[in-house]
Amino acid sequence: xxxxxxxxxxxxxxxxxxxxxxxxxxxxxxxxxxxxxxxxxxxxxxxxxxxxxxxxxxxxxxxxxxxxxxxxxxxxxxxxxxxxxxxxxxxxxxxxxxxxxxxxxxxxxxxxxxxxxxxxxxxxxxxxxxxxxxxxxxxxxxxxxxxxxxxxxxxxxxxxxxxxxxxxxxxxxxxxxxxxxxxxxxxxxxxxxxxxxxxxxxxxxxxxxxxxxxxxxxxxxxxxxxxxxxxxxxxxxxxxxxxxxxxxxxxxxxxxxxxxxxxxxxxxxxxxxxxxxxxxxxxxxxxxxxxxxxxxxxxxxxxxxxxxxxxxxxxxxxxxxxxxxxxxxxxxxxxxxxxxxxxxxxxxxxxxxxxxxxxxxxxxxxxxxxxxxxxxxxxxxxxxxxxxxxxxxxxxxxxxxxxxxxxxxxxxxxxxxxxxxxxxxxxxxxxxxxxxxxxxxxxxxxxxxxxxxxxxxxxxxxxxxxxxxxxxxxxxxxxxxxxxxxxxxxxxxxxxxxxxxxxxxxxxxxxxx
Amino acid sequence: xxxxxxxxxxxxxxxxxxxxxxxxxxxxxxxxxxxxxxxxxxxxxxxxxxxxxxxxxxxxxxxxxxxxxxxxxxxxxxxxxxxxxxxxxxxxxxxxxxxxxxxxxxxxxxxxxxxxxxxxxxxxxxxxxxxxxxxxxxxxxxxxxxxxxxxxxxxxxxxxxxxxxxxxxxxxxxxxxxxxxxxxxxxxxxxxxxxxxxxxxxxxxxxxxxxxxxxxxxxxxxxxxxxxxxxxxxxxxxxxxxxxxxxxxxxxxxxxxxxxxxxxxxxxxxxxxxxxxxxxxxxxxxxxxxxxxxxxxxxxxxxxxxxxxxxxxxxxxxxxxxxxxxxxxxxxxxxxxxxxxxxxxxxxxxxxxxxxxxxxxxxxxxxxxxxxxxxxxxxxxxxxxxxxxxxxxxxxxxxxxxxxxxxxxxxxxxxxxxxxxxxxxxxxxxxxxxxxxxxxxxxxxxxxxxxxxxxxxxxx
Numbered sequence: 003x004x005x006x007x008x009x010x011x012x013x014x015x016x017x018x019x020x021x022x023x024x025x026x027x028x029x030x031x032x033x034x035x036x037x038x039x040x041x042x043x044x045x046x047x048x049x050x051x052x053x054x055x056x057x058x059x060x061x062x063x064x065x066x067x068x069x070x071x072x073x074x075x076x077x078x079x080x081x082x083x084x085x086x087x088x089x090x091x092x093x094x095x096x097x098x099x100x101x102x103x104x105x106x107x108x109x110x111x112x113x114x115x116x117x118x119x120x121x122x123x124x125x126x127x128x129x130x131x132x133x134x135x136x137x138x139x140x141x142x143x144x145x146x147x148x149x150x151x152x153x154x155x156x157x158x159x160x161x162x163x164x165x166x167x168x169x170x171x172x173x174x175x176x177x178x179x180x181x182x183x184x185x186x187x188x189x190x191x192x193x194x195x196x197x198x199x200x201x202x203x204x205x206x207x208x209x210x211x212x213x214x215x216x217x218x219x220x221x222x223x224x225x226x227x228x229x230x231x232x233x234x235x236x237x238x239x240x241x242x243x244x245x246x247x248x249x250x251x252x253x254x255x256x257x258x259x260x261x262x263x264x265x266x267x268x269x270x271x272x273x274x275x276x277x278x279x280x281x282x283x284x285x286x287x288x289x290x291x292x293x294x295x296x297x298x299x300x301x302x303x304x305x306x307x308x309x310x311x312x313x314x315x316x317x318x319x320x321x322x323x324x325x326x327x328x329x330x331x332x333x334x335x336x337x338x339x340x341x342x343x344x345x346x347x348x349x350x351x352x353x354x355x356x357x358x359x360x361x362x363x364x365x366x367x368x369x370x371x372x373x374x375x376x377x378x379x380x381x382x383x384x385x386x387x388x389x390x391x392x393x394x395x396x397x398x399x400x401x402x403x404x405x406x407x408x409x410x411x412x413x414x415x416x417x418x419x420x421x422x423x424x425x426x427x428x429x430x431x432x433x434x435x436x437x438x439x440x441x442x443x444x445x446x447x448x449x450x451x452x453x454x455x456x457x458x459x460x461x462x463x464x465x466x467x468x469x470x471x472x473x474x475x476x477x478x479x480x481x482x483x484x485x486x487x488x489x490x491x492x493x494x495x496x497x498x499x500x501x502x503x504x505x506x507x508x509x510x511x512x513x514x515x
Numbered sequence: 516x517x518x519x520x521x522x523x524x525x526x527x528x529x530x531x532x533x534x535x536x537x538x539x540x541x542x543x544x545x546x547x548x549x550x551x552x553x554x555x556x557x558x559x560x561x562x563x564x565x566x567x568x569x570x571x572x573x574x575x576x577x578x579x580x581x582x583x584x585x586x587x588x589x590x591x592x593x594x595x596x597x598x599x600x601x602x603x604x605x606x607x608x609x610x611x612x613x614x615x616x617x618x619x620x621x622x623x624x625x626x627x628x629x630x631x632x633x634x635x636x637x638x639x640x641x642x643x644x645x646x647x648x649x650x651x652x653x654x655x656x657x658x659x660x661x662x663x664x665x666x667x668x669x670x671x672x673x674x675x676x677x678x679x680x681x682x683x684x685x686x687x688x689x690x691x692x693x694x695x696x697x698x699x700x701x702x703x704x705x706x707x708x709x710x711x712x713x714x715x716x717x718x719x720x721x722x723x724x725x726x727x728x729x730x731x732x733x734x735x736x737x738x739x740x741x742x743x744x745x746x747x748x749x750x751x752x753x754x755x756x757x758x759x760x761x762x763x764x765x766x767x768x769x770x771x772x773x774x775x776x777x778x779x780x781x782x783x784x785x786x787x788x789x790x791x792x793x794x795x796x797x798x799x800x801x802x803x804x805x806x807x808x809x810x811x812x813x814x815x816x817x818x819x820x821x822x823x824x825x826x827x828x829x830x831x832x833x834x835x836x837x838x839x840x841x842x843x844x845x846x847x848x849x850x851x852x853x854x855x856x857x858x859x860x861x862x863x864x865x866x867x868x869x870x871x872x873x874x875x876x877x878x879x880x881x882x883x884x885x886x887x888x889x890x891x892x893x894x895x896x897x898x899x900x901x902x903x904x905x906x907x908x909x910x911x912x913x914x915x916x917x918x919x920x921x922x923x924x925x926x927x928x929x930x931x932x933x934x935x936x937x938x939x940x941x942x943x944x945x946x947x948x949x950x951x952x953x954x955x956x957x958x959x960x961x962x963x964x965x966x967x968x969x970x971x972x973x974x975x
Contacts, residue, residue, distance in 0.1 A: 139722050139884075141856030145689040146578040228939035309971050340589060432972060438935055439910025441851050441860065443821050444538075444587040445571035450580050463587060480937050482579075484853040486860055486907030489935050492972035506914045508826040509846040511833045513546055 003133040010129025017123030024119055024182045028106020030066035031059045036102045045091055051077045052099075067100055067178050096178035097201065101185065108182045115186045120207070124215055131219045140226025142482050144451070152405070153332050159405035167402035174393040177201035195253035203250075209325060210246045214238055216328035223331070229477045229490075233317060237324035245321045257284050260291050263319050265298045267358035268419035270392060273365050274384065303419075304426050310492055311433025312423035313475025320419075322412055325401065326453065327476060330409020334478065337408030337455035344455065347415050347472065354391055355421035361387050391416065410453040414472060424471030432492040433475065434499075435468035437461065439506045441487045448479035448488060462487055465506070469499050517789060522840040524626045524796050527553050531835070532615065532623065534605055534772075535631035536560035537569060539801025539824035541587075543629055546832025548596050554836075556597065557623065559615070561604030562654050565590060570821055572658050573682045577689040610777055610794055627835065630773070630784055630792070630799040631828070634766035634819060636679075643736030648744040649760045652679055661686075661761075668692055668758035672747055674733050675763035676703050681716075681854050683761040684725050688855075695726040695755050697733055703854075707867055711877050712902055715886050716854045723855050736760055766819060768803040781805055783817050788842035790831045798835075800827035810843055813864055820850055847917045848900075849910060857884060862913035863900030865890050873899065874923070878950045880905070880943060887947055891923040898926050906943055907935035924959060927951050931961045 032055045041048050051073050060066035074095070081090045108115050135143055152158040172179055184199040187207055191199035217238040224230035244263040253259050258280035266272040272295055281288040306314040316323045337343075361383040368380045400412030413420050427433060435458070442465070448458035454472045458479045461468045468479075468488070480488040519525055531547060533540040536558050544556050571585040593600055601623075607616040608628075616622045636651025638644055648664050650657060665671065669692065673683045676698030687694045700706070702713030703720065720727045734748045746756045768783035779785045779793040783805030790798045801824040806816045818827075826845060834840035851860045865888060869875055874893040879886045885905035891898050897920035901913050912933040916926050931944050944961070952959055 139719070139856050144577070144579040148581050149578040227937070228941075229937050232939055341591075438907070439914065440822060440825075440849065441910055443570040443851075444568040444585075445574065446568060446580055446584045446587070447571070447574065450584040459587060477937060484858065485851040486858045486935060489907070489937060491938065506910060507822060507846045507849055508829060509844040510826070510830045510841050511837075513549070513829050513833055 003136060007130045007133055010126045010131075013126025014123045014130065015126075017119055017121075017126060020115075021119035021123070021183070024108060024115060024186065025179050026062055028063070028104050028108055028182055029059050029061055030063060030100065030103045031105065032056055032066075032070075032099065032103045036099065040095060040098045040102055042093065045093070045095075047077070047089075048074075048091070048095070063100065063104075063179055063182065066103065067096060070096060070099065070178075097181065100178045101181035101198070104181055104185060106182075108185050112186050112189055116189070119183075119186060120211070124211060127215045128218065131215070131222055134219070134222040135225065143223055144447075144482065147335060153335075155336065155406065159333075163402055163405035166404065167398055170393075170398040170402050173201055173205055174397060180204065191250070194247065194250035197253060206246050206250075209321070210241050212329045213241045213321075213324050216331065220328055220331060224481065227477075227481050230481060233477065234328065236318045237320075237327055240319045241321055241324045252287075257287060258291070261321075262291070262294065264321070265303065265315070265419055266295065267355065267362065267422065268320070268322070268417055269295070270358055270361070270387060270418070271384070273362050273369075275365070275369060278369065303423060304430070307423055307426040307433075308431050309433075311431050311473070311475050311490075312420070312427045313433065313473075313490075315423060316413065316420060316474035317476045322396065322400065322417065323474065326404075326409040326413060329401075330404045330453070333404045333409045334453035335408070335450050336404075336406065337410060337414070337453055339449050339452070339455050339457045341457075344457075347455070350415045351417065351421045351424075351472075354395075354416050355418040357387065357391065358418040391418075408453055408455070410455075410474070413474065414454050420472070420474075427473070428469065428471040432495055432498070434491065434493070435461075435473065435479065436489045436491055436493075437465055437467055438485075438487045438489065440465055441485045443485055445484060447482040447484060451478050451482045453478070458488070465500075467498060467500055516842075517840040519838050519840065522789065522791075523798075523835055526626065528555060529626040530555045530557065530624070531627045531629065532557045532559065532625035533629040533631055534559045534615075535633055535801070535803075536563065536566045536600075537631060537633050537801060537824065538566075538821055539633075539828040540629065540631035541566045542825045542828030543631065543800060543832040543835075544598055544828075545596070546829050547836055548598070550833070550836035555599070557599040557601060557625075558593075559601045559603065559605060561602070561618070562656065564600060564602040565593065567655070569654070572652075572655070573686050575658060576661065576686045605772060608772060608776060610797065613796075626796060628797045629831065630797065630803060631801045631824075632769040632772065632803045634802040635769045635771075636762060637765045637767045638762065639764060641733060641735055643738060643744065643747075644762075646736055646738040646744040646760075647742050648738075648758060649736060649762065651762045652683055653766060665690065665692060665759050670695070670757050671759035671761065672697065672733075672755055672757040673761040673763060675765065676700055676705065676729075677707075677763060677765060678704070678852055679766075680761070680763035681720065683763055684720065685723075685855050687759075687761075688723055688725065692759075693724070693726070695728065695757065696720065697731045697749065698727065698729050699732050701730055703727075703729075705867060709865065709867055709869070709875075709877075709888065709902070711879065712859075712886055712888065712904055715879065715883060715904055716857065718883055719855055719857050733760075766802065768805065768817065770803055789834060789840050790827065790843065798831055800824070800831050810845055813848065814845060818845075822849060847914050849914070857905045858903075858907065860903045860908060860910075861901065862908075862910065863890075863898070863917040865900040865902045876923075876951055876954065878943075878947045880946070885943060887943070889923060889926065895920070896922045896924070898923055907937075908933045909935045924957060927957070928959045928961070 032052060034049055034056055037049050037052050055069055078090055148154050180201050184201055184204045187199045187204055191197060191203045217234045220234040221231055240263055245261050249259045249261055271277055281292045317327055364380045364383055395416045396412050403411045442462040444459055444463045446459055448462060452458050453476060454474055456470050456473060458468055475490055477490050480490055531554050533544055540558060544558055547554060547556060565586050566588065568585045568587055571580065574580045575582060601620055603617040603620045605615050606618050614622055614624050634653060636653050650660050650664060671687045671692050672695045673680050674697045684694050684696050702710060703716045704713060717727060732750045734750050736744050736747045739745045744760055746754050747760060748754055770780050770784055773780055773784065777794060783803050784792055784799035785807050786792055786799050786804045787807060788810065790800050792799055802819040809816055830843050847863050849862045872893045874891045875888060877888040887906065888902040889898060890900045898916050927948055930948060934942055934944050948959060
């Protein structure tokens with residue numbers, strides 16, 4: 003078994019290396035035909051601008067992209083100098099032109115690279131995962147967590163975090179370097195949506211695969227715990243079907259790409275002009291998308307959260323939650339449990355909610371007032387929100403920081419939907435984590451393994467139920483508790499918040515907490 | 516009840532000094548501070564700067580947590596609540612002058628002294644006890660010693676079939692060290708668990724690959740020339756090669772500091788039901804205290820459990836800050852533990868051997884890893900106690916049922932309210948009830964929940 007696992011690790015690392023090298027192989031040649039095909043009619047000038055590149059064969063992508071950017075930027079700078087503001091090109095052609103100019107092994111044998119850089123690591127990972135805990139009885143498997151270099155900010159953890167951060171930075175702001183990788187999944191994209199793969203399709207593939215493969219790891223790790231297993235099936239299903247397949251199929255049917263389980267304000271551009279136009283322009287199904295989205299916001303969130311707490315979304319459905327609960331599971335204990343962190347968290351997460359609400363308010367007002375006065379301000383808000391929150395926070399920090407600050411950095415400090423769900427959960431919900439009388443021994447396992455950084459034992463050791471806005475109901479505190487003290491449940495609101503619980507067992511006197 | 520003036524010093528700026536920062540001492544300090552803003556409170560510990568959860572020590576060795584994780588309060592807590600902490604060992608107590616002397620710090624005086632020094636591992640006087648690689652397991656220093664003693668070893672032996680014994684087995688097992696576990700009784704924890712429960716745990720210990728030897732005791736330990744333990748001999752005449760011996764035959768009050776003082780000591784520091792020692796303004800709580808008379812016929816003179824330590828601390832803290840002092844009256848007994856992967860909870864009275872006129876009903880899951888027992892008064896049918904292994908049950912429910920002497924049929928009829936297993940777990944309540952009905956010829960049923968109320972939890 004050990005040999006299979008080591009072999010699996012080797013395959014995984016080998017595949018990952020290949021994946022990381024793919025952007026560096028192949029040749030790139032641009033000609034007028036490609037340029038003409040990729041640019042809009044009003045940008046015909048570019049045909050001339052890029053002329054010096056035509057026919058040159060670049061032996062690697064960086065040189066090609068550098069040259070392209072040089073010519074492109076020089077042209078724009080000239081226009082700006084001449085104050086020809088309406089001719090300045092704001093479109094991003096770097097990705098599409100680079101992709102179209104590539105020719106090399108990846109373009110010739112995309113499926114071969116698909117197999118080597120995607121299937122191989124998956125097979126390797128599964129070879130490692132399936133034998134995990136095979137001969138062990140059911141139970142919690144945290145042995146050695148804090149001795150692990152990967153899980154306890156050792157060199158492996160730092161390396162992993164750095165790789166992830168680097169990947170996200172390139173994905174969001176320099177995707178033209180990833181065109182080879184997208185070519186590798188072109189076939190799959192064509193099959194699903196009839197379109198060649200963008201960087202976002204590549205990202206969707208990786209994201210979904212991470213949830214599926216690491217979801218299988220969850221089954222091994224939490225075997226014997228039905229709550230964890232069913233919950234993991236749920237996030238795997240919603241990612242695969244709702245976030246990955248259905249949106250692509252919608253594109254195939256000439257509909258806008260749409261994730262039916264994503265809810266504003268997490269889905270922060272739901273009310274942006276292009277989204278609204280897209281939905282309104284797509285017939286009955288488009289209208290359904292709009293109405294369904296609004297129903298989720300104003301009815302779905304409060305009603306489901308009233309009955310089940312925010313867990314119905316955060317740890318059962320949400321894509322960010324799905325990744326955190328699978329890929330991020332090995333890092334859950336790295337979240338900061340201090341009171342200080344909680345204070346910062348409350349300012350930040352509610353701050354982002356306010357930002358999202360204000361931005362959306364402006365957007366809607368603008369929409370109805372015919373893009374008058376506030377056009378520029380709204381555009382600016384959109385840009386800054388997209389850059390700061392949508393990309394830097396949710397992506398780079400949200401996932402890249404798993405090995406440094408735990409798997410829920412985004413959900414805890416940044417997600418505006420989590421903030422909204424949390425307000426409902428705190429003040430009007432039947433959900434709580436019940437503490438079992440006086441059985442807590444303050445051991446600290448619950449707090450340690452709480453991904454949201456809740457100091458669970460602070461409540462449990464005083465016999466108090468845990469009712470916190472941030473709790474995503476992952477159920478791990480209950481699973482790791484060695485004394486059976488914690489139970490997640492939906493029960494009557496009466497007695498949910500027991501401010502002055504008494505540790506039962508002492509008949510001498512009653513001391514209130 | 517005793518009037519405050521006759522109980523302790525109540526001066527406004529009295530200095531209360533607590534020796535020991537375990538659960539008893541800290542609960543006492545917290546309770547005092549909640550009710551008295553003026554008293555000066557000093558907590559002394561040579562073991563650690565801050566309070567940590569002793570019950571979680573094993574998880575540090577197993578890599579589940581770091582030391583920071585097992586501190587129940589953040590470090591700012593102590594200053595915020597004006598607790599002075601002295602991290603030093605007390606070397607001498609002058610009870611007449613009310614003075615404490617330390618290994619390093621300067622001596623201090625107190626107005627009220629609370630002794631909460633806990634326990635030390637019991638030793639038996641075996642031959643070879645002094646060898647290196649032989650140790651007990653109680654505190655942080657033992658943990659550090661064990662790190663050194665078990666580095667790169669292959670085989671270990673644990674002696675003593677109780678809670679610390681099985682914890683040591685689990686700890687060693689987590690580091691891939693094979694373990695021989697010597698248990699004196701016919702089954703694990705024979706002084707507390709009835710045979711069925713004990714056997715259930717025995718099977719689980721073996722399932723983890725531990726070499727469990729029942730009805731076996733250690734005769735002697737032997738070492739090589741280098742002073743390290745290398746083998747042990749059992750009473751069966753076997754020799755077991757081992758590089759580590761964990762002694763876990765129990766703990767005994769840590770009272771060495773008070774030997775040859777005017778403080779009355781037997782095994783522990785003798786106290787009355789108000790935790791008063793024979794010396795005014797000196798009190799003792801927790802593991803180190805020994806009641807002159809049992810608090811209750813079902814209780815022992817020395818209570819060495821986390822929960823009782825907490826109750827001692829709470830009661831004394833209340834008494835020191837109250838108009839009237841109350842006697843210590845523990846309610847329904849409860850305790851819990853975890854044996855490798857099997858959780859154990861107990862409420863009320865479930866003795867290892869059934870007493871006369873005591874009825875008992877035991878159910879076990881076919882997988883042999885989940886067990887449930889109820890004991891009751893054979894005459895009145897009133898519930899006496901419960902053991903639950905591998906399933907979680909509600910403390911509040913059984914505290915209420917046992918306190919109010921519910922008849923066993925009533926308990927069974929409402930047993931579904933006692934289920935504390937996580938959502939989606941197979942409920943064993945129905946199987947338990949069926950087995951009960953079958954055995955006692957009863958027809959008790961539980962109300963079936965509608966789909967809607969199961970979906971939303973609205974009926975609960």
